[in-house]
Structures are given as structure tokens and as C-alpha cells.
Amino acid sequence: MKKRFLTAVLALLLPAATMAQELRATWLTRTKYSSRAAIAQQMDSLASANFNTVYVNVWSRGYPLFQSTSFFQQTGLRTDPTYADRDILAEAIAEGHRVGLRVEAWFEYGFVAGWTGNLAPGAVRGPILDVHPDWTATKLSGQQLDPASNFYWMAQSNPAAQNFLISLATEISRRYDVDGIQLDRIRYASLDYGYDPFTVGLYRQEHNGAAPPTAGNDAAWMRWRADKINAFHARVYDSIKAVNPRLIVSNAPSQYGSSTYTAYNQYLQDWKWWVDNNKVDNVQVQSYASTQAVYDGYITYAKNLVNDPTKVYPSFAVSPGSSVVLTNQQLVSYLDLARSKGFLGSAIWFVDDLAGRFRYLSRTRFATPATAPFAPADWRTFRTLVPITDAANAVRSGTWLTSNNPGYSGPSLYADNTAGNALDYFLTVPADAWYEVYAYQVVSSNRNAAAPFQVTDATGAATTVTVDQTRVGNAGFVKLGDFYLRAGRQRVVRLSADNTPAGRFVSADAVLLVRNRRLDGRAAPLSTRKSRKATGSQLQAFPNPSPGTFSVRAETALTAVRVTDQLGRVVFEQPVRLAAGAAYTVQLRTALPTGQYVVQARQASGQWLSANVQLSR
Structure with a gap:
């Protein structure tokens, strides 16, 4: 625990101006979502190895991995039942931003809306397709399930299905302080698809009643379907930018050849069009290459394909084949190769396969930190943390006892409801701005179900937020809200034992501030106006x-x-x-x-x- 705290402190103190610019990214999959602690540990590992960007899975196996109002309106569910009332994206944002990582919401499944390995009892295709079966992508034979993956796909040309995906992306853009949205699987499962009733009807409408060709590889039929995806990509890009123009919109297309446009030829994924028409900010082009020579061919082709190769960031699989795993030396050679060809960084697929490699990377290729080329150097440096062990800034009143329950960087504290038991947190705010305010929660069955945290904003207005310290899902950093704060040292949070029921206790531990970049540019609160909570508004x-x-x-x-x-x-x-x-x-x-x-x-x-x-x- 002490090592984790020291890593965070060092990250806070490191001047951004001294860092080089290079994308160092990876993908965080649901295998790391078992608990907040597991997410935190993974973010610590990435930060310690000097990664700067993490793509967090938020759309997987037909479910959002955040508490989605859009999905609830369609299906009656807010998230994957596996995670109950947890909000995976919110947890990942807190832990990623705590250590200075850029967090992008990764729509891994894209147009995939169901998987046979994750169907609820009684489900047929997946939640959204069971509500809207007419959205399901279909082959000429009428088959819907893709046997190669056991996926059910949404019909890519159907505007209702498109609007559903856009609603998920814009909901995240509006509600969460993410650094970007990464799209994935914005393509067809294969050339065999495109024969659902809606797509056939749309094709007939645009071709004087003629049916689409029966050959999936017909050149004009391929172009027509790819153009519908291009139009969708333009719409989702524009929609996200309309909500938050600061967000980076990226995509993870594929390239599996050195002399042919494999993404288009196999999946109708015309990512060149997205880049050349400014409907994506950058692409992390995925490839599976077992040798450096093969990888060289792939990324050279990708570079020459587009008008602006600075938007292209090669990405590669650490395990490119069932029996092939890159060595540490090969991994570094791939990174160096991309850099030598003028690429501004790379992404590595994926975090599970990087286990055991972080120390090697931090001692060799990633020995010094770097910032993403497309983000300001100080983008995620405005943050500060006060651990409970910092007696000068976590000032105790009354009687606080050391708990056997561990906190963020050591034992936590607890107190009963004796009058005067309180903790004042003084934090040095880096700059005048809106901040997300977090309090680290240590939960137990005998704690206060409504622990009162009072947050004071720049106007002196105080807002009390209660947190259930008996709820297991609240273990870790819980967001208290968004508040406008002035630069300098000040008391930001006060935790009181008031109203703690007899026989119960209130837990105390670390407090964290992270600048809310989603709210950059919003007006500061007037002196007579209270700061907004997480769901509040200035209007x-x-x-x-x-x-x-x-x-x-x-x-x-x-x-x-x-x-x-x-x-x-x-x-x-x-x-x-x-x-x-x-x-x-x-x-x-x-x-x-x-x-x-x-x-x-x-x-x-x-x-x-x-x-x-x-x-x-």
C-alpha cells in the first residue's frame, strides 16, 4: 500500500513540461473489473510503467459497463447484471485520473449486441436485440448468428440501431469526465451480411427497386454498405463533438496485410475515409504480427494509405497467435520500429498480456514519462491527494481510532458519535477550476449508512453529501460531486461523526481532487450560488x-x-x-x-x- 501511495505522489509532483510526447496506450478489459481494488491496482501498474492512455471497456457482450439511462429506456436494465449496481466507468475514471492516466471509453463490441456466452436465462440474442429483433444483422440465408464468433450483430445501416449506439456515446460524453471515446467493431462481421429486411428495403429504395446482389463480394454492393458505415461514423463523431468538443474520438480498426486494404476487403471498414474526411481524431490500427518484418509491412501500408499519417497509431497484439507470444525484446523492437517510421506512439493489445512486463518496460523503452501528442502536456496533472496519515492536512478533532480495516495507504480511522468527532481536510488546489472531489471509503457492516461529507466551494458555500459506508460497492474512492475551487491551500472537505447511530461508527481515510476537464470553460459559481453536485446544474x-x-x-x-x-x-x-x-x-x-x-x-x-x-x- 505504501508503494502505491508513493507512486501517486511522484506522479503528482512530476513537471509535465519535462515529458516527451508519445502515445503509450493499452486496453483494459472486463477481466480486471472484479473490484474497485482490482481496477486501482491495474491503473497503478500502468502508471508506474509510464503508460499515459488506457482504453476502458464500456460496451461489452451486449451490455453497457456504466449506469446507462439510454440502455435502461430501451431494456429496463442499466448495466451488465454481472456488476449489479457498480459503475465500472466511474470507478475507472477515478482510479485512472488519480495516477494521471488519460481514460477513454472503449466501445469494444461496437455493432455487436449479443454473445451466446453471455445470454441471460430466456434471452435469444441479447437485451437490445430481444427488444428490437428487427435490428439484427442477417445473411442471405436468413442466418443471424455469426458462427465464427458466436456474436449477434446489429444491422449497420439501420438508423435506429445507429441512434442507439450514438445515444450511449453521447450519454458518456455528457455525464462522465472521460478524455475520449474509442469506437471499435464499426464494421461488418463478414461480407456475407447485409440482408436483413431493413437494409434490403433501403437498397431497393435507392436502386429503383432492384434487390442487392447475392454475392457478398460484389464491388458496388461492398461500396454501398461501407458508405453507410462511413455516414454513421460521421454522425457519431459530430454528435460526440457537439456534446463535448474537447473529447478525442478514436477508433481501433484493423490491418492484416502489407499490400491490400484488409479492413475494407474483409469487413467493409473504410477507416481511410474516416481519417481523410476528419471524422476521427486518431486511429489505433490493430494488427497481429508474429515477426517484426510482418509488422513492418502492415504499418508501412497503413502509413501510406491515409493523407495524414500523424493520426495513425500502430497497435499490436502481444500474443499474435495461439502459439506465438512476443518476447520483451520483440515488444520493444515493435515500439521502436513504429517510432523510426515517424509514428507518434503505439498501443499494445492488451493489458492482460502485459502482466509481468511492466517493470521491463519502465526500465527500458518507457524509462521516462511521456504525454499523448494530441493532448496538452498538463492535461491530467491538476490533481492532489491527502492521505489520512497526513496529520497536517487531515486535521482531527475529538477521538479517532486506528482501524484494522486498511485504507488507501495504510490503516484507516474510525470514530463514534461523540460530539466533536470530526476531520477537516485541507488541500492545496492546483488552479482555479472545477474539480471532482472524491473520498476514499472503508466499508464495514457496523459503519454509518449516511456518513456526512461537507464540501466547501470557492464561494464558501457548503454542500453535504452522505455516503453509505455499509455498502460493499462503495469501497474505494467515491465521488462526492463537482465543485469549483480556487487555487491555494484551503479546507475542502469536512467529515463529521454527527448523526452516526449508537453502536455504529464513521470511517475516515484519503481525499482526492481531480480537475474536471469536462467542465472546463463553464462559469465559476456566483458568490450566492452553491456549487453543483455530480448531477446538478448552473441553469x-x-x-x-x-x-x-x-x-x-x-x-x-x-x-x-x-x-x-x-x-x-x-x-x-x-x-x-x-x-x-x-x-x-x-x-x-x-x-x-x-x-x-x-x-x-x-x-x-x-x-x-x-x-x-x-x-x-
Whole structure:
């Protein structure tokens, strides 16, 4: 535990300006999601080996691995039942940002919406396809299951299926402080697919009633299907950027040849078009190469394929074949080869196969830290942590006892409900900004189910957030909310034993601040306004839920109001001249479906305020 704490402290103190620029990335799969502690340990390993980016699986086997409102509206489920009420993405963000890693939400399964190895009792294809069987990708024979993978795919040209994927991506963009969205499997399972009723009907509509060719490798038929995926990629890119233009939108396409465009020829995945038309920020081109010579051919072809090769980052499998595993020396030689050809870094597939290799990498190829070339050097350096052992900044009042239950970097503390038992956390805030505030929770059956954490923002306003310290799922860093803080040392969090029931105790441990980059550019709270909690807003919208007509109010003058749906599309927009504190009425079209919308209001300064509105008819 002490080593983990020292690693985090060193990462906090290292000047970003001294770092080289090179993408050093890998993929974190669900095999590492057994607990928060397992996720934290993996992030520690990556940071200690000087990786800078991790792609965290958030769409897997037909389920989101975050608490998704979009998925709930379609299926009645919020996440993969394997993880119950956990939010894997939120946990990964907390632990990744704690050690300075960039965290991108990785949609591993893409258009794959079901897997026979993960079907619930009574399920046929998977949650979303059982609700919408007409979305299922189909062969000419009528077969739907892909026998090579045991996957069920969504029909790639179906706009309803496309909109579903876009809604998941924009939901993450809107709610989570991720550094990017990585798409994957935005392709066909094989050339044999494309014969579902919707796709056939769409093809007939665009070809004077003619049916699509029966040969899956027909050149015009291939081009038509690939163009539909390209149009989708453009839409999802634009939708994500409309919600948060700072997010990096990447993709992990494939390249398995040195003289042929294998992604297109085998899967109708025209990633060259995405790069050349600026509908992706960068691509991590995956390949399985058992020798350096083969890898050289793959990445040389990829470099020459696109107009701007700086957007291309080669990635390779550590285990490229059933009986082939790269040695540590080969791994480094692959990284060096890519660098020698002008690529600005690489990604390695995947974190499980890197086990036991982190020390070697940190002593050789990754001996010094580096930042991602497409991100500011200080992007994830604005963070600070106070462990419970730091008596100067975790100031105790009353009687606190050392617990046998371990905390973040050693034993945790606990106290009963005796009056005066409290802990004040003083943190040195790196810069004026919005921050995610976390408190490390040590849970036990005899702890307070509503431990009161009071957070004080830059205006002096205090917000109390209660945490259930009996709930196993809360073990580790729990987010208390988003708060605007001023630079300098100040008391940010106070934990009190007040209202702890007799016979129970309150646990105390570390507190962490991480700059919230999603909220960069949002106005600081006014002196009379309380800071927003994790689900709060600077803009008032009422009534909420709304039947279609609602009012908005802000404490500053407004010049425009607009409303967007979950795909980032503007459904209402109006210039206004509204004085501070005045209300403005929004009338949404009655044809709009029920669901969550985002209302935004532009201040005279040009900055936008936003709030979520639930449309309920």
C-alpha cells in the first residue's frame, strides 16, 4: 500500500513540461473489473510503467459497463447484471485520473449486441436485440448468428440501431469526465451480411427497386454498405463533438496485410475515409504480427494509405497467435520500429498480456514519462491527494481510532458519535477550476449508512453529501460531486461523526481532487450560488420532468437558448435578450419522444450553461 501511495505522489509532483510526447496506450478489459481494488491496482501498474492512455471497456457482450439511462429506456436494465449496481466507468475514471492516466471509453463490441456466452436465462440474442429483433444483422440465408464468433450483430445501416449506439456515446460524453471515446467493431462481421429486411428495403429504395446482389463480394454492393458505415461514423463523431468538443474520438480498426486494404476487403471498414474526411481524431490500427518484418509491412501500408499519417497509431497484439507470444525484446523492437517510421506512439493489445512486463518496460523503452501528442502536456496533472496519515492536512478533532480495516495507504480511522468527532481536510488546489472531489471509503457492516461529507466551494458555500459506508460497492474512492475551487491551500472537505447511530461508527481515510476537464470553460459559481453536485446544474429548468413546456432561469443575462437530444441534435434554438434572474419559456415540439434532453443557455460572455430536462408526456 505504501508503494502505491508513493507512486501517486511522484506522479503528482512530476513537471509535465519535462515529458516527451508519445502515445503509450493499452486496453483494459472486463477481466480486471472484479473490484474497485482490482481496477486501482491495474491503473497503478500502468502508471508506474509510464503508460499515459488506457482504453476502458464500456460496451461489452451486449451490455453497457456504466449506469446507462439510454440502455435502461430501451431494456429496463442499466448495466451488465454481472456488476449489479457498480459503475465500472466511474470507478475507472477515478482510479485512472488519480495516477494521471488519460481514460477513454472503449466501445469494444461496437455493432455487436449479443454473445451466446453471455445470454441471460430466456434471452435469444441479447437485451437490445430481444427488444428490437428487427435490428439484427442477417445473411442471405436468413442466418443471424455469426458462427465464427458466436456474436449477434446489429444491422449497420439501420438508423435506429445507429441512434442507439450514438445515444450511449453521447450519454458518456455528457455525464462522465472521460478524455475520449474509442469506437471499435464499426464494421461488418463478414461480407456475407447485409440482408436483413431493413437494409434490403433501403437498397431497393435507392436502386429503383432492384434487390442487392447475392454475392457478398460484389464491388458496388461492398461500396454501398461501407458508405453507410462511413455516414454513421460521421454522425457519431459530430454528435460526440457537439456534446463535448474537447473529447478525442478514436477508433481501433484493423490491418492484416502489407499490400491490400484488409479492413475494407474483409469487413467493409473504410477507416481511410474516416481519417481523410476528419471524422476521427486518431486511429489505433490493430494488427497481429508474429515477426517484426510482418509488422513492418502492415504499418508501412497503413502509413501510406491515409493523407495524414500523424493520426495513425500502430497497435499490436502481444500474443499474435495461439502459439506465438512476443518476447520483451520483440515488444520493444515493435515500439521502436513504429517510432523510426515517424509514428507518434503505439498501443499494445492488451493489458492482460502485459502482466509481468511492466517493470521491463519502465526500465527500458518507457524509462521516462511521456504525454499523448494530441493532448496538452498538463492535461491530467491538476490533481492532489491527502492521505489520512497526513496529520497536517487531515486535521482531527475529538477521538479517532486506528482501524484494522486498511485504507488507501495504510490503516484507516474510525470514530463514534461523540460530539466533536470530526476531520477537516485541507488541500492545496492546483488552479482555479472545477474539480471532482472524491473520498476514499472503508466499508464495514457496523459503519454509518449516511456518513456526512461537507464540501466547501470557492464561494464558501457548503454542500453535504452522505455516503453509505455499509455498502460493499462503495469501497474505494467515491465521488462526492463537482465543485469549483480556487487555487491555494484551503479546507475542502469536512467529515463529521454527527448523526452516526449508537453502536455504529464513521470511517475516515484519503481525499482526492481531480480537475474536471469536462467542465472546463463553464462559469465559476456566483458568490450566492452553491456549487453543483455530480448531477446538478448552473441553469434552472422547471418543471422537471416537463410535459414539453418548461422555463429556464439563470443568475446572469442570457443571449440564446437551445435544446439538444441524446444524439446531440438541436431540437430547439432561439436567440433571447433575458435579464439576470428572469425566466424564459421553452416550448418543445409535441412530436418529440420522451426521454432526456439538454437545455443550454448562452451568457453574454459567450459561455454556455446547461441543465438536463426529462421530457415526460
